Amino acid sequence: MRQDLRGQRGVANRELGSTGMCGADAPPSSAPRILLVIPCFNEAGSIGNLLSEIAATGCDYHTLVVDDGSSDATSAVASRSSPVARLAQNLGIGGAVQTGIKYAARQDFDFCIQIDGDGQHDPRAIATLLNAYSKDPANITIGSRFIDNAGFCSTRMRRAGIRLIVLALNGLFAGGRITDPTSGMRLLDRSAIAFFAKSYPTDFPEPISLAWAMRAGLTVNEVPVEMRPRETGVSSIDGLKSASYMIRVLGYILLARLVRAP
Amino acid sequence: MTIVLPSLETVVVISAFALIYMLVLLKKTLQGKFDLYDFLMLSMVAIIPAAFALFPSLAYLVSHLTGVVFPFVVMFGALFLVVFAFMHNMTARLHKLERQNCALIQEQSLMALELQAKESGRSGG
Numbered sequence: 001m002r003q004d005l006r007g008q009r010g011v012a013n014r015e016l017g018s019t020g021m022c023g024a025d026a027p028p029s030s031a032p033r034i035l036l037v038i039p040c041f042n043e044a045g046s047i048g049n050l051l052s053e054i055a056a057t058g059c060d061y062h063t064l065v066v067d068d069g070s071s072d073a074t075s076a077v078a079s080r081s082s083p084v085a086r087l088a089q090n091l092g093i094g095g096a097v098q099t100g101i102k103y104a105a106r107q108d109f110d111f112c113i114q115i116d117g118d119g120q121h122d123p124r125a126i127a128t129l130l131n132a133y134s135k136d137p138a139n140i141t142i143g144s145r146f147i148d149n150a151g152f153c154s155t156r157m158r159r160a161g162i163r164l165i166v167l168a169l170n171g172l173f174a175g176g177r178i179t180d181p182t183s184g185m186r187l188l189d190r191s192a193i194a195f196f197a198k199s200y201p202t203d204f205p206e207p208i209s210l211a212w213a214m215r216a217g218l219t220v221n222e223v224p225v226e227m228r229p230r231e232t233g234v235s236s237i238d239g240l241k242s243a244s245y246m247i248r249v250l251g252y253i254l255l256a257r258l259v260r261a262p
Numbered sequence: 263m264t265i266v267l268p269s270l271e272t273v274v275v276i277s278a279f280a281l282i283y284m285l286v287l288l289k290k291t292l293q294g295k296f297d298l299y300d301f302l303m304l305s306m307v308a309i310i311p312a313a314f315a316l317f318p319s320l321a322y323l324v325s326h327l328t329g330v331v332f333p334f335v336v337m338f339g340a341l342f343l344v345v346f347a348f349m350h351n352m353t354a355r356l357h358k359l360e361r362q363n364c365a366l367i368q369e370q371s372l373m374a375l376e377l378q379a380k381e382s383g384r385s386g387g
Contacts, residue, residue, distance in 0.1 A: 066371075083379070085371040091364050099368045103375070202364065 032110035036063045036126065037100025038082075039093055040117035044072040047117050051081045054123045061126065064103055065117065068096040074117075093184075094205035098196065101188065105197040112188045121185045125225040129187040138221030139192040140213055142178065143185035147224035161246045165207050168250055172257040173214035179222060181207040192218055204249045211256035265322050268315050276315040280308035299351075306344040310337060 036054065040047055047065065054063060065078040069090035078084045085099050097114055104112035113129060115121040121143070129141050146162075162182055170176035184206060188196065195216060201208040210220060268276075284305055291301040314321040314337045321333035330336050 064375075083375060085375050087371050088367050089363075091367060095364045095368065099371055102368060103372055106372070202360075 031060065033108070034059075034061050034111045034113060034126075034130070035100070035104045035107070035109040036061050036123075037097060037104065037112055037114045038063060038065045038078075038117045039068055039096035039100065039114070040065055040070060040074050040078065041068040041090065041093075041096070042070045042072045042074060043117040044070070044074045044077050046119040047074055048077045048080070050115075050117060050119055050123070051078065055081065057123050057126070059127070061113075062109070064100050066096040066099045068092070092202055092205075094200055094202035094209075097205060098200035101193055101196045101200065104188075104193050109193065110190060112193050114184060114186050114188075116184045120227050120229070122226065122228060125185065128223055128225055129185070132221060132223035133187055133189070136221055137189070139189050139195075139218035140210070140220045141187040142180060142183050142210075142220065142222045143225035143227075144178075144180035144183055144222040145225065145227050146179040147222060148226075157242060161242060164246060165249055165253070168253045169207065169210060169214070172253060173211065175219065176214060177222070178210060178220060181210050183225075183227075185225060185227070201252070204245065204252060207249050208252045208256065211253045215256055215259075265318060267318050273315050276311050280312035283308040303344060303348040307341065310340050310344070 038047070038050065051063065051065075054061060063082040065074075065082050065084045067075045067078065067084055067086045069087050075084050075086050085103065087096060087099065091099075100114070101112055111130070111133070113126055115123065115126070125143055129143055133141050146159075162180065165181050166178055169178050169181055186206075192213065195213065195218060196209065199212070201212065214220060287296065287301055287305055287308075290296050291298070296304070314333060318333070321336065325331070325333040325336045328336055330339075
């Protein structure tokens with residue numbers, strides 16, 4: 001794996017295009033290479049639309065669909081318009097996302113942007129993430145539902161839980177100013193790609209990965225985005241599972257604070 | 263200190279259990295189902311009660327040295343210790359295997375992707 005990490009600002013200050021950082025607008029020699037990692041588990045009903053929406057942005061994004069052991073036609077649908085990494089077994093969202101990050105590290109991408117395969121994330125918001133990065137480069141840029149509180153913001157119960165996680169993360173780690181730690185829409189720069197390619201949490205990856213990153217001194221920024229209700233499927237965290245999720249996430253965050261960075 | 267010796271039946275039953283269980287473990291170890299560490303730890307379930315039954319004076323000496331009134335408490339304590347040590351190591355091994363399994367599955371998928379890209383590059387000219 002390449003270890004030579006280019007400076008953030010070097011990439012950020014490159015010519016990225018005039019409107020929304022579309023690589024297609026920029027000169028080929030200086031355009032940053034952007035990989036969209038789309039983890040999927042039984043998303044045959046929504047992945048096709050999502051890939052069409054990405055293509056409709058007109059931006060020169062590379063995509064990688066990570067099929068996390070789906071039993072439906074996710075791979076078949078996705079492979080019509082994107083490379084697909086098929087995991088032989090379901091590894092969970094953490095294992096699927098890390099597969100994409102490893103791919104980004106090996107293929108020498110400048111940015112790796114994670115978006116969900118269930119249609120919750122509007123591909124047009126990718127430009128917002130890149131725009132935010134060029135203005136204020138941070139190793140991780142999160143698309144937050146809670147800065148503007150616009151669009152779909154999840155249930156009240158879950159928002160209360162997220163607020164607790166926010167308190168823990170911002171209170172325990174220096175420089176924390178996160179509002180949406182469970183957002184699955186995030187941009188990673190080269191430093192974050194190299195960091196997460198080595199180790200990425202398998203349990204509750206979104207909030208815990210932020211704790212690990214902040215512990216290691218990576219910087220985190222947020223930008224408001226609107227999210228949509230998922231097109232298909234249901235969330236795996238509901239009812240009593242939410243309480244168990246909260247307790248375990250808080251425990252992992254505390255653990256991350258107590259243990260030294262690897 | 264009054265030493266109460268176990269009855270002959272107790273000694274026979276415990277010894278028979280120990281012998282049969284050790285033979286089963288040995289067979290599975292030779293078949294490669296267990297490694298030497300598993301064999302040693304699991305055989306403690308047979309060895310410890312057998313030692314207490316066959317050498318009661320030793321059991322009393324150990325309970326006297328540890329300040330425990332009843333030797334069977336020492337025996338169960340020793341068994342729990344072995345079981346927890348085994349569980350501790352097993353949990354660590356399980357997590358390591360989980361990580362390795364995850365990394366292998368990721369590698370396999372990425373290599374397949376790479377191969378596919380090379381093949382399509384080749385066929386594309």
